[in-house]
Amino acid sequence: MQDSYTQFISTGDSSQEEKIVEAAFADLLECYLESNHRKKVDIIRRAYDFAKEAHKGTRRRSGEPYILHPIAVARIVVEELGLGSTSICAALLHDVVEDSEYTREDIENAFGKRIADIVEGVTKISGGIFGDKASVQAENFRKLLLSMSTDIRVILVKMADRLHNMRTLGSLRPEKQYKIAGETLYVYAPLAHRLGLSKIKYELEDLAFKYEHPQKYKEIIEKVNETEEHREAIVEEFVAPVRKMLDDAGFKYEIKARVKSAYSIYNKMETKKIPFEEIYDVYAVRVIFENDDDALEKIKCWQIYTFFTEGHKLHPERLRDWISIPKANGYRALHLTAMGPEGKWIEVQIRSRKMDDIAELGYAAHWKYKDGVREEETELDTWMNTIKDILAHPEPNAMDFLDTIKLNLFSSEIYVFTPKGDLLVLPSGATVLDMAFAIHSHLGLHCMAGKISHKLVPLSHKLESGDQVEIITSETRTPTPEWMDFCHTAKAQSRIRTYLRKAQDVEIFSPEELDRIGNPTQKREEKKSLVKKILKNPFSSKKKEKRKASAHQPIDRQKVFKLYPDDKEPNYHIESCCKPLPGDDVLGFVNEDEEVVLHKVSCPIAMRLKSSYGSRLVMTEWGGSSSRFLTSVAMDGIDRLGILEDIVNLISTRLMIDIRSMNISTRQDVFHCDMSFYVDSAETVTTLCEQLMHVKGVKFAQRTS
Numbered sequence: 205m206q207d208s209y210t211q212f213i214s215t216g217d218s219s220q221e222e223k224i225v226e227a228a229f230a231d232l233l234e235c236y237l238e239s240n241h242r243k244k245v246d247i248i249r250r251a252y253d254f255a256k257e258a259h260k261g262t263r264r265r266s267g268e269p270y271i272l273h274p275i276a277v278a279r280i281v282v283e284e285l286g287l288g289s290t291s292i293c294a295a296l297l298h299d300v301v302e303d304s305e306y307t308r309e310d311i312e313n314a315f316g317k318r319i320a321d322i323v324e325g326v327t328k329i330s331g332g333i334f335g336d337k338a339s340v341q342a343e344n345f346r347k348l349l350l351s352m353s354t355d356i357r358v359i360l361v362k363m364a365d366r367l368h369n370m371r372t373l374g375s376l377r378p379e380k381q382y383k384i385a386g387e388t389l390y391v392y393a394p395l396a397h398r399l400g401l402s403k404i405k406y407e408l409e410d411l412a413f414k415y416e417h418p419q420k421y422k423e424i425i426e427k428v429n430e431t432e433e434h435r436e437a438i439v440e441e442f443v444a445p446v447r448k449m450l451d452d453a454g455f456k457y458e459i460k461a462r463v464k465s466a467y468s469i470y471n472k473m474e475t476k477k478i479p480f481e482e483i484y485d486v487y488a489v490r491v492i493f494e495n496d497d498d499a500l501e502k503i504k505c506w507q508i509y510t511f512f513t514e515g516h517k518l519h520p521e522r523l524r525d526w527i528s529i530p531k532a533n534g535y536r537a538l539h540l541t542a543m544g545p546e547g548k549w550i551e552v553q554i555r556s557r558k559m560d561d562i563a564e565l566g567y568a569a570h571w572k573y574k575d576g577v578r579e580e581e582t583e584l585d586t587w588m589n590t591i592k593d594i595l596a597h598p599e600p601n602a603m604d605f606l607d608t609i610k611l612n613l614f615s616s617e618i619y620v621f622t623p624k625g626d627l628l629v630l631p632s633g634a635t636v637l638d639m640a641f642a643i644h645s646h647l648g649l650h651c652m653a654g655k656i657s658h659k660l661v662p663l664s665h666k667l668e669s670g671d672q673v674e675i676i677t678s679e680t681r682t683p684t685p686e687w688m689d690f691c692h693t694a695k696a697q698s699r700i701r702t703y704l705r706k707a708q709d710v711e712i713f714s715p716e717e718l719d720r721i722g723n724p725t726q727k728r729e730e731k732k733s734l735v736k737k738i739l740k741n742p743f744s745s746k747k748k749e750k751r752k753a754s755a756h757q758p759i760d761r762q763k764v765f766k767l768y769p770d771d772k773e774p775n776y777h778i779e780s781c782c783k784p785l786p787g788d789d790v791l792g793f794v795n796e797d798e799e800v801v802l803h804k805v806s807c808p809i810a811m812r813l814k815s816s817y818g819s820r821l822v823m824t825e826w827g828g829s830s831s832r833f834l835t836s837v838a839m840d841g842i843d844r845l846g847i848l849e850d851i852v853n854l855i856s857t858r859l860m861i862d863i864r865s866m867n868i869s870t871r872q873d874v875f876h877c878d879m880s881f882y883v884d885s886a887e888t889v890t891t892l893c894e895q896l897m898h899v900k901g902v903k904f905a906q907r908t909s
């Protein structure tokens with residue numbers, strides 16, 4: 205990224221600088237030689253020489269020779285990601301195509317296709333998706349990961365590049381810092397998390413946090429430091445008995461008092477609205493034991509677990525067994541939470557050295573445990589396939605199959621997409637309404653529903669990772685107090701609260717304003733009563749009035765009452781509680797207007813009527829024959845004032861079809877309607893559905909039987 209990190213100053217290399225550069229490269233080589241990769245020093249040296257030549261005369265904004273950056277990235281690649289020579293070469297060359305005259309072809313000619321591919325991939329990411337000009341990513345996160353699958357090293361090298369840029373962010377102008385920090389939080393940290401690179405994830409988050417909220421970062425770090433001594437004393441008291449048992453059992457181990465990262469602390473303070481002092485899981489302990497027999501790894505974890513059960517009170521709901529079933533990103537460990545001194549809960553993570561390495565470095569750490577020389581390709585392939593597999597099947601819980609057994613700690617955040625593919629990171633449990641507010645307050649305040657893969661969902665619908673959500677709004681729609689239950693994020697809740705408070709003020713001070721705001725509510729009530737009316741009598745209200753006008757003959761309770769469902773106006777009513785259809789086993793109940801009301805025999809209300817109003821019962825029998833057949837249609841749409849009237853008018857007045865039953869359910873503004881009627885042909889149903897789709901608000905209508 206030339207405009208942010210590079211300056212062109214032709215000063216010529218002083219011998220002092222040359223020494224610094226050579227020393228950095230020598231350190232890199234040393235790191236590589238300490239690993240048990242194949243020792244391909246030659247190609248690495250060639251890559252270094254090539255990159256040095258390409259970046260000659262350019263400097264980073266900090267003033268240091270540019271080549272120090274690729275060397276540092278290569279070092280992260282070998283030291284922190286555990287990768288081998290191919291990745292090291294690619295890291296050394298990663299900015300060559302972007303920042304110099306050299307092309308991909310030049311690299312391919314000198315280093316072969318594989319390295320050239322990785323460099324090209326990194327260049328593409330830098331310039332495009334994550335590039336300078338694309339701060340709001342218009343790329344689907346999931347698709348992005350899948351598209352990188354040709355070689356996972358592309359993203360690993362890019363990750364190392366970003367990590368080094370974040371570590372040296374201080375030399376950039378503040379607005380650049382801000383932008384890059386935001387992007388890091390938005391894209392790279394979640395990506396690192398997905399890849400199981402938790403150490404890098406935490407570092408990226410903390411670095412980004414430091415630049416985004418310098419003051420808050422400082423405060424938290426100060427508090428963490430202030431409390432360090434006390435914290436260590438508490439932890440030491442807590443682990444003392446366990447240490448003894450570990451020693452007695454002959455374990456070689458290390459116990460680390462772990463501090464939550466500054467960013468996690470900040471996040472928790474923000475989302476839970478609690479002060480630093482109330483974050484209980486600041487206290488955490490990690491027990492790492494040495495183990496040379498894989499077969500005993502699990503047993504040893506559980507053995508150490510029992511050391512904690514002796515003399516400590518365990519939190520019953522916070523046992524996490526990630527050794528039997530590892531997390532999707534490869535994480536394995538046994539977690540427990542126990543009561544420590546001063547009534548503080550302390551989380552304990554039990555891991556073998558290998559588990560710990562994998563947790564910190566991701567699957568890239570596996571090579572350390574292979575006998576002999578590592579086959580980088582196969583290892584990475586296996587890892588990538590695991591990740592691809594998870595990403596390619598984003599059914600509920602597939603992102604984290606552990607959710608299915610209620611061990612849902614893996615992801616505290618979800619990734620959702622706008623229709624255009626913009627990525628949003630929301631806390632898990634976030635709803636459609638949360639997402640609307642996350643995009644823009646205006647969207648939130650007028651949100652009516654969401655649409656996920658062509659299905660309408662209500663405001664309170666919980667989103668899942670990978671969901672692509674369209675927010676449906678209406679200018680007339682505004683928050684009601686019940687909206688508070690539909691959202692999860694602090695942002696949405698505070699916006700709704702503010703809105704409601706304002707609306708209330710208006711009510712007090714201005715009757716005109718009250719009118720304006722009050723109206724939608726009033727309309728909603730009208731609408732509700734209309735729904736009730738239609739449910740009560742699935743024929744238009746006019747007909748009902750007509751029927752009321754004509755005096756009803758008293759019904760002879762001793763005779764069998766014949767039911768004529770096919771008449772233009774059937775001689776009975778259907779109750780909405782059980783909605784009997786012609787042919788169903790029904791009970792007739794004579795109401796005060798001497799009308800027969802039908803219930804299914806199985807209907808609980810009918811049972812009550814039977815016991816309390818036996819004298820009003822009448823025997824019934826289905827009569828009348830018809831060449832028409834019963835069919836049903838399902839509809840989905842956005843509720844609006846008058847929509848049911850329009851639907852009913854279309855069906856019964858314009859198409860002259862009698863509605864047999866109608867079952868409407870509305871959740872917030874989304875309505876679903878199942879209707880059944882007698883029709884003469886299938887064609888009529890098709891026409892009906894087509895016309896229903898033209899009713900404003902109806903999004904979907906289809907025959908269901």
Ligand code: MN
Nearest residue numbers: 205298299365
């Ligand atoms: Mn770079």
